[in-house]
Amino acid sequence: MTEEDSSAKMSEDVEKYLNLNPPCSSSSSSSSAATFTNKSRNFKSSPPPCPDHVLENVLENVLQFLTSRCDRNAVSLVCRSWYRVEAQTRLEVFIGNCYSLSPARLIHRFKRVRSLVLKGKPRFADFNLMPPNWGAQFSPWVAATAKAYPWLEKVHLKRMFVTDDDLALLAESFPGFKELTLVCCEGFGTSGIAIVANKCRQLKVLDLMESEVTDDELDWISCFPEGETHLESLSFDCIESPINFKALEELVVRSPFLKKLRTNRFVSLEELHRLMVRAPQLTSLGTGSFSPDNVPQGEQQPDYAAAFRACKSIVCLSGFREFRPEYLLAISSVCANLTSLNFSYANISPHMLKPIISNCHNIRVFWALDSIRDEGLQAVAATCKELRELRIFPFDPREDSEGPVSGVGLQAISEGCRKLESILYFCQNMTNGAVTAMSENCPQLTVFRLCIMGRHRPDHVTGKPMDDGFGAIVKNCKKLTRLAVSGLLTDEAFSYIGEYGKLIRTLSVAFAGNSDKALRYVLEGCPKLQKLEIRDSPFGDVGLRSGMHRYSNMRFVWLSSCLISRGGCRGVSHALPNVVVEVFGADGDDDEDTVTGDYVETLYLYRSLDGPRKDAPKFVTIL
């Protein structure tokens, strides 16, 4: 039903229901008045419409303006009628844990889904804490939706296992398919991508982010059909195999709507130049290697700076996978317009960073390696007054590495970038002072993730635990929804979190705390907690039990290498029938020792409407 049809029907229904007589002249044009008169003459002979239908109709029209899933969830709870209407009109479904319900339930409730967002494995799976083949397969979902939603346009998956067959079924089943985004997924290869490229003729978005894509030795880029494409976004920077550049160039030329292009490291600087010349309308560019194929021969070198100057719309830059410092300044002309800059794959020194960042006055998102050092962070703080999100990753991600950024850089950022909302910071040396300074200077913080890489490291100046710093964060940052803690932490830190972290939804804990009290503080104190992931901390069954009243209202809890027993886990599973309790070892052994002993290596529990899953591998025990 189009909007015009439905509102016409609505006004008809409303008028019938309200038993309106058409006013003589004060309503709309005479022709419509005439029609209305006819209708009102007919009205007397037909039965009045059921109020429910009218209301549903009205509601349908109103609900199409509601897109937020929280609002829609609230609407669906009002009464059965509202539940029904909402289910009919929800276009985008978000499923935060693919095991919280079955595909059958999805298609039974929602009838007109056009967009599906599905998340699979919990985050700690990214760090090898989960054995392979644990689950989160896309197959049952694509099979169910293929039949139920032939009009499906968008699929967004995170941490799911997706096979080439799944992609083939997707490409065949949804003729109007427009957007595919795969984040941190695995199980497929370039052949699956080739099928999507070839068969999804309406494709606008093909974004592969940090996914593992096997190289099937297939020229997938040549598989896009001939003629003009609808492509707006193409991201393949995570594909670790060479591509057919000529085909890519031709694809770009025939994609006039292309705004976002993220190439992989097999695209050289010369090749990038060719692409930029052909697509000056780009707004987001992933630069590939940023390194020339051949040693340049003086004047024969392409004018990279000019190419960047010509791309006047670029606001987002990333890539620089094998960059050569002497070419970095070519991007200078776009710096003033940049809102997002990702240097996190480039070993950039403070010396290299400064001339670039000093022009980036509008930057809101900045990702980099700690190779920029405290000095580089000070330069960021001096210029980037609009910074909202900062992520500093370790160039050398080991516990004993040098750690070239510290509390000094953190404090500088807090003083210069007052609008900061989200920070992820890997370091070795940190002080309570710097963390407290950030809590006071950046009241807009919603995400604070500090990773002190050396385990149990105290404040490196005072030698005290990091309790006070994190305490200040939860106390002063009143909008905080996501927190990751590290360093030497006692139960006191957790008492602060429980006392002040009233909006926290996600909490990550590693190598922290003294006792079950810590876990209890959090589970009793944080009413909005949805996702709790804990590793290597001395929390046992007592702590686990203290959260019984919460688990049915949480997305998941992960506890690995802690002190919980099978008995404790069984207790939870018996008390909470709508919570699935999974127990497994870290290396996927079906071995008797890890399975039947009382020790629990990993506990992963989550609420589910449809009970325990049927696809659990042998090494997973569902209690």
Place this chain on the structure above:
Amino acid sequence: MINFEATELRLGLPGGNHGGEMVGKNNGKRGFSETVDLKLNLSSTVMDSVSKVDLENMKEKVVKPPAKAQVVGWPPVRSFRKNVMSGQKPTTGDATEGNDKTSGSSGATSSASGCAAVAYVKVSMDGAPYLRKIDLKLYKTYQDLSDALSKMFSSFTIGNYGPQGMKDFMNESKLIDLLNGSDYVPTYEDKDGDWMLVGDVPWEMFVDSCKRIRIMKGSEAIGLAPRALEKCKNRS
């Protein structure tokens, strides 16, 4: 009979002899036992809140504290990112490494992370529509390389390599046979700009000197025969 040694909590480095199978399983994996060690030794009040059951569990499972080596998944950096970093060169003051990316020797190793440098070379095959790039450092022998290339360009096989890992060039007639056939042979351009048959030098030497690989028909490679034969003769 309780094995006291096995249940004893220690702060020291692993002795490596704590009960059979568990050694293999733990293999430097966990920090929790180390955490427990630290906490229990520091403060006795902590013991109160740790239930008896928990304590029993700890005693049974704490076999040895892991060495201060890398713990699995810590720091929490995704493998994709780690892999990218391990392939990076460290920044030097001036880019003297400025070698062509296709050269076998790709310059300095990345700092501290201890992974090998990469050695990308372009691989072209006569008749194939596009190039591939491979990292020679990923392979240890000619056979590995041969397998990888034949998977990439599945319409040919390089043939087998002898026990020393090198092509049997000692036998002139065999070589002539090969070059007369219609099979493809891999050839490579070395540091001096000369085109050689792949397999004529020890593997490590090959990785260092190979700049690019071209897979051509045996009959076309016939021009390389004299050079290959010469090298055979020089060696014998």
